[in-house]
Amino acid sequence: MSLPPVVVIGAGPQGLAAAAHLRERGLEAIVLERGSGPGAAVSEWGHVRLFSPWDELIDAAAGRLLEGAGWTRPTAGYPTGANWVQRYLAPLASALGDSVRFRTTVTGVSRSGRDKVVTAGRATQPFIVHTIDAQGHEDRILARAVLDASGTWSQPNPMGADGLPALGERTAGERVSYRIPTDVEQFAGRHVLVVGAGHSAIHAVIRLSDLVRRHPGTAVTWALRRVATDAVFGGGEADDLAERAALGTRAKQLVEDGLVTLVTGFRVAAIHDGGSGAIVTAEDGRTVTDVAHVIALTGFRPDTSILSELRIDLDPALEAVAGIADEIDPHLHSCGTVAATGARQLTQPEAGFFIVGAKSYGRAPTFLALTGYEQVRSVVAHLAGDHESAARNELVLPETGVCGGSASFDGGGCCAAPVLQIRTRESAPMGG
Incomplete structure (x- = not known):
């Protein structure tokens, strides 16, 4: 009896990279994207030039898949977000073919026949991913595992300093x-x-x-x-x-x-x-x-509403995956170092469910695209049963040369997280 596919939520850089790794491992993947095309969030800041060169913007498995289809790898320069979509994300989605479904919004994820309260038999049940398409048609997709790479782009922080909209902001x-x-x-x-x-x-x-x-x-x-x-x-x-x-x-x-x-x-x-x-x-x-x-432009926060029927463990302050919170906390994190990136640190109480990409960092302002690529590589290796590869950390991060994120109330002090370390663009955190 064949196993259901792995469902990936989001066709951004990390979501599509996850699908490429799953295909390379011989695992069926379905990528669900509410936008009309790949990298929908990236397209919204397509006018912004990235400050990472091309060789740091392409996932390894994705590059292998594309080159097998005759794709020519960009090698020089700093693309805009639009260039990144046109020359990498769109060809990658095309290479993945029918595995990627656009204009499909995930409305919730649960266990088959089990709400959040029920424990008996929970771990043996497949996931159920509820969706709705552009025509309003609702569907349920069985999944052996779920990777949430939906990002944080849809939820910008308000400008109110207390984390809530300033008085008058909602009606402005x-x-x-x-x-x-x-x-x-x-x-x-x-x-x-x-x-x-x-x-x-x-x-x-x-x-x-x-x-x-x-x-x-x-x-x-x-x-x-x-x-x-x-x-x-x-x-x-x-x-x-x-x-x-x-x-x-x-x-x-x-x-x-x-x-x-x-x-x-x-x-x-x-x-x-x-x-x-x-x-x-x-x-x-x-x-x-x-x-x-x-x-x-005060940052972003994750939307966890679609995960309300899953048992997940998030840091109470950052809303990041609890297993990586200490490593990315801007009050504690040393500049240029992020140690926890793999499947073990990203594991949730709900076995087979992972939050990856920018969403795994919650409100923390230190996410790098390279971190996301390493996350999905490790998680997919874990799902494929290659635990040696899953445990290996292949991520090497550059120094930022800047300290002083939120170490003190006014933003002074060292060594806190850099103001922003998203090396894939100058703009806000990218969508999953």
Whole structure:
């Protein structure tokens, strides 16, 4: 009697890499993607140039599958997100063929005939993955194992400093957005407030500064929750990634040149209409006035609603997989080192279920694409019964040259996690 397939949720870089590893191991895979194509989340920041070169953006098993189909591997340069989709993720999805199902939303995962409360016979039951397609047709798919690589892209953090939407944020409508703008021309001659300290915010600030040069009536204010700013601008020459280092250096120069107004220690409490523009108020009472638009780039958090009937173990603070939380905690994590990446650390109480990719890191801002590729390699080896390979850690991470994530309340101190270590792009965390 044949076993049901392994279901992978998400056709982003990690989800498609998992499918390539499963195929190489002779295991049937079904990849479920709610978007209309591969790398749907990546496509949403397709205008952003990655600061990792091509050779660090391609999973090993995926590369072998593609080269077997006559694909030519890109070797030089730093692609945009759109290039990454066009030249790698789309061909990979095509090579995987009918294994990848688009416009299919997973609405829940459970055990066959067992809700979360029932223990008897639980481990012997296959998973049931509930889905709905673009036409509203509901289905249930049997699975021997499930890998959730759905990412965190769909759940940006609010700009409120307490983790909840600031007063007035929910009703601010189009005045607040949570993505790096594709077209900044809409803000010409207006005052834009950028909230956030990661590379997403830096990229937005750089794009807006070009607008300031061309349209002198444009104003850009950059609000940071932290007081210390050294970590925000990166590690300079100490950063192994030259393009990432250049990004931080350029942002620092923009502030020094007066093209961008930097406000530190500004923890947003409220936003309300001030007549000529919005007034954004900090918890200490300070305000930024006459704001035409707010770009909130304050990170992401995982959506675990589809996992409500599974027994999962997440860290209570980070919402990361509990087994890797200590290694990625920005209060504890040493710069440039992530030791726990494999199947053993990612194992859940629900045997056969794994959270991989950016979602495994929860709210932690230190996820790298290379980490995700190593995760799926190890997990698939485990599912295939190759426990020696599953236990082996093949991940080697570069130094970031920057410390000072959240070690103290204002963001100072060392060695905490870098502000952002997603080497696959300058923007926010990629979808699974």
